[in-house]
Amino acid sequence: MDCFGYRGGVLHCEEVPLPEVADRFGTPAYVYSRRTLLGHYDRLAEAFGRLRPSVCFSVKSCQNLHILRLLGERGAWFDVVSGGELRRVLEAGGDPGKVVFAGVGKTDDEIRGALEAGIAWFNVESEQELETFIELAGRLGKPARAALRVNPDVDPKTHVYTTTGKKETKFGVDIERARAAFGRYGGGEYVELSGIHLHLGSPVNRIEPYVRSISKALALIEELRQDGHDIRAINIGGGFGAHYEGSEAPSAADYAGQIVPLLADRGLGVLLEPGRSIAANAGVLLARTLYVKQSGDRQFVIVDAAMTELLRPALYGAYHFAWPVVPGDGLVPPHRGPELKLPGTRCVDVVGGVCESADFLAKDRWLPPVRRGDLIALFAAGAYGFTMASQYNSRPRACEVLVDGGAVKLIRRRETYEDLVDAERL
Numbered sequence: 001m002d003c004f005g006y007r008g009g010v011l012h013c014e015e016v017p018l019p020e021v022a023d024r025f026g027t028p029a030y031v032y033s034r035r036t037l038l039g040h041y042d043r044l045a046e047a048f049g050r051l052r053p054s055v056c057f058s059v060k061s062c063q064n065l066h067i068l069r070l071l072g073e074r075g076a077w078f079d080v081v082s083g084g085e086l087r088r089v090l091e092a093g094g095d096p097g098k099v100v101f102a103g104v105g106k107t108d109d110e111i112r113g114a115l116e117a118g119i120a121w122f123n124v125e126s127e128q129e130l131e132t133f134i135e136l137a138g139r140l141g142k143p144a145r146a147a148l149r150v151n152p153d154v155d156p157k158t159h160v161y162t163t164t165g166k167k168e169t170k171f172g173v174d175i176e177r178a179r180a181a182f183g184r185y186g187g188g189e190y191v192e193l194s195g196i197h198l199h200l201g202s203p204v205n206r207i208e209p210y211v212r213s214i215s216k217a218l219a220l221i222e223e224l225r226q227d228g229h230d231i232r233a234i235n236i237g238g239g240f241g242a243h244y245e246g247s248e249a250p251s252a253a254d255y256a257g258q259i260v261p262l263l264a265d266r267g268l269g270v271l272l273e274p275g276r277s278i279a280a281n282a283g284v285l286l287a288r289t290l291y292v293k294q295s296g297d298r299q300f301v302i303v304d305a306a307m308t309e310l311l312r313p314a315l316y317g318a319y320h321f322a323w324p325v326v327p328g329d330g331l332v333p334p335h336r337g338p339e340l341k342l343p344g345t346r347c348v349d350v351v352g353g354v355c356e357s358a359d360f361l362a363k364d365r366w367l368p369p370v371r372r373g374d375l376i377a378l379f380a381a382g383a384y385g386f387t388m389a390s391q392y393n394s395r396p397r398a399c400e401v402l403v404d405g406g407a408v409k410l411i412r413r414r415e416t417y418e419d420l421v422d423a424e425r426l
Contacts, residue, residue, distance in 0.1 A: 001243050002281040004032040004379065006332040011325045011377055012287045014022055015292065015406040018286060018325050022375055025399050025410060027288040028305035030386050032062075032411075034070065034404040037282040037382070040252075041074055044240075044274055047256035051270040054120075056100050058238050058275025059085040061383040062283070064400055066411040068092035071278075077120070079238070079273040083110035086117065096120075100235065100271060102149070102197070104170055108136060115142040121271070122146045123197040125172055130185050130193070137190040140369050147195025147235055150178045150220065150411070152213035154200055171199070178220060186229050194230055195269075196221060199237030203276055205249050207258045210236065214262050221268070234263065238273035242280035244319050246337045249277070276383040283382025285310055285398075286325070287361075289374045290353070299348045301370050306352020307359040310381060310396045311388040314358040322350050322362035325375035331368040336379055341366040350376060354393050386412075 003014045013033050020033055023118045027178075045055050045388060056077040059068065063085065068078070069092040072345045078089045081103035089099055101114050102123040114122065115137055124130045137144050151172035173181060178196075186193045196217050200209055214236055221231045236259065241249030263270055287305035312318035321336035329344050345366040352359045361378055370376070389397050396415035 001247070002036045003039075004036075004377075006327075009330055009332060010151070011323075013284070013403040016403050017407055018284075018377065019375060021287065021401055021403075021408060022286050024382040024408070025401055027286050027375070028303075028309045028398040028416060029286045029414075030309075030398055030400045031286055032067065032283045032382055032383065032400065032402050034062075034402055037067065037070065037279060038074055040278040040282065041071060041076060044252040044272070044277065045075070047252040048260060048270070048272065050260050053270040053272050054098070054100075056098075056235075056271055056273045057278060059088060059173075060271050060387060061275030062279040062385075063088055063387050064411055065092045066402055066409075067279070068094060072098075077271070079275070083107070083113050083214070084148070086110075086114055086119070090117065100105060100273070102199070102273070105196075108132065111136050112140065112363075115140050115144055118142075119192050120145065121195060121233075121235070124193075125149050127173070127177075127181055129183075130181065130191075134185065134188050134191045137188075139312065141190070143190050143192070145192045145194060146381060146407040147197040147233060148173060148178055148181055148193060149197040149199070150175050150217060150252055152198060152200075152216045152243040154209050154213040172197075175216060175220060179223060182224050182229050195233040195235060196231065197235040197237065199365065200239050200422055202239035203249065203293065204239040205241040205254055208249055210255070211258055211262065214259065215228055218266065221266075222285060224252055229267070233269035233271060234266075235271035235273065236263075238275055238277075240274050240277035242276045242380060242383065243336075244280070244321070246335055252277070278383075280380045280383035283380075283385060285320075285378040285385060287350075287376045287378065289370055289376060292370055299346060301348050301350045301376070303350060303352060303365070303376055305360070305361065305378070305398070306395070307356065307361075307393050308352070308354055308390050309380060309398050310361055310385055313361055313363075314356070315388075320362060320381060321379040322365055322376055323379075324368055325377050327368040328370075329368060342368075344368060350378075354395070391420060395418060 056079040076099040096117040099119040149172040287303035291302040307314040350362040399414040400412035
């Protein structure tokens with residue numbers, strides 16, 4: 001699952017004790033495991049290997065240049081959703097010919113920039129966006145390939161805020177309108193409309209929604225081919241789950257076991273856009289306890305990380321396992337599930353210092369005794385952790401650290417007060 005574990009009562013990342021990381025770089029700090037990151041990528045690429053897929057890492061999940069460089073060197077393509085993410089990929093040495101540009105609100109400048117860069121695919125979200133794309137490609141004289149994002153109206157049974165494949169969401173074109181869109185725009189001079197794109201949401205811990213949505217897309221592709229359209233590729237999106245509560249997500253082999261037979265021998269290039277399944281369990285957020293506060297019968301562990309460092313609990317009610325890096329009384333956790341309650345633990349809320357009642361990292365958790373100065377680890381924080389961080393309350397953003405075996409490398413320095421005000425000095 002990952003390379004974070006307790007040895008001698010101390011949490012390690014690969015071979016490195018995490019107190020050493022906190023002492024060297026301070027807290028809060030994101031700590032990533034190179035071995036875990038590449039291991040998850042390798043397992044996914046191998047599981048879908050029969051399809052020879054383009055595995056496009058979702059940059060929005062974990063955008064650090066050093067992480068992107070590692071994955072690019074491993075053979076990953078990239079899924080971007082903004083001009084800024086494309087800049088990150090190029091800055092990291094990524095090949096623009098291995099970039100897919102998704103997103104429902106691409107600006108004209110972003111489209112022009114991606115055309116100039118020569119990216120591989122545009123995932124188009126609406127008829128009007130497609131018209132704009134065709135116009136801009138023609139003006140620049142830049143041929144490009146596009147896949148139409150089709151909304152299959154399949155409910156992945158995930159959080160309402162991260163569900164993207166139902167009709168009532170803002171994403172994609174209704175499957176009923178897709179055929180008409182190909183009929184109208186499929187023969188452009190500069191834009192080759194030759195792919196179908198799907199994305200259901202995230203995290204999707206069941207395989208059946210993928211089977212249903214891909215089956216619908218394949219039926220549409222057969223209709224389009226009968227109409228004379230040369231459909232060359234299907235992008236099945238991402239959304240594969242990660243282990244937050246233990247082992248709730250299917251393995252890469254489990255997903256592939258049902259998806260690969262659907263797509264094999266179809267004469268289609270296959271693209272995937274995983275992010276969470278690669279990065280989530282590759283990172284933890286380290287925080288240091290500032291105060292332990294009793295309020296009525298409730299105890300609060302107040303740490304130096306907050307919703308500004310890890311927004312997911314406040315935004316989605318998301319679960320991240322929390323535990324001391326050096327737990328007292330030898331209380332090493334046997335698992336990371338929400339039901340964990342060991343003798344000698346106490347029910348607490350782990351919260352930050354931001355001036356919002358929603359600023360919590362872990363609620364109603366049975367933790368060993370915690371004292372001022374103790375380190376707390378928030379697990380499975382590698383995806384949508386730092387990328388969603390903010391400077392709310394004028395809090396400088398955390399540092400990021402990469403561990404490779406016994407080596408530790410700072411891959412993003414901690415922000416300073418100077419960073420907070422520098423862009424306003426006009």
